[in-house]
Amino acid sequence: MFARMGLLALCLVFSVFVSVSHSACSYSLPKPGAKYCVDEADNSKHALGTTWTNKQCVKCTCSITGMRCCDTLFKAHVQTEGCVVVYDYDKCTFEVFHPMDRNIHCQHYAVGK
Template structure:
């Protein structure tokens, strides 16, 4: 008897989508999207129409800078962002440290988008830690 559980093309595609979708949270600590607002405008003829603002620039929610559609950038919170016709999408770039002891502290380098976990009383001694995200 033939095993048909994953033999159909649709089942293989569905399985691949589920696997890839499960990997996204492992790559980034978090992501968020800011969608464009749909505007209702009354024209000169009195009729209403909608304007989705698809070609308007995106404003970075952290730095408040404006970026044109198609642009990608890294903001001061080390988030990789992109501006599209549907809105703005940003994801954490460096992850966050976890599992370090109470005698340790995190030193963030926001310029290099990196961090180090060191002893509070001697910053030359590194602490063991895990990492969540990218």
């Protein structure tokens, strides 16, 4: 019985990881005869076979079958009162800290957008 419960718990954990990892992706089909993909963030054109990360920290790949884009910057949720989140869109990272004392440990978690 304990083995069955352990297996069930393991399956639940993996299903959560799969849903989170794919929840921040999108896919769009190419227009007939298209020779490039258009990034909706800034309307920039990208050649077939290329991969780029746009200014919103979304990584996209352009192919003849379509454009796939996935968020690379997760949304931070702060659990410690008084702590703040600062996003760096140039590096696609974030920092969680207490503005009055950076030595205070700030508990947080991150999820896909």
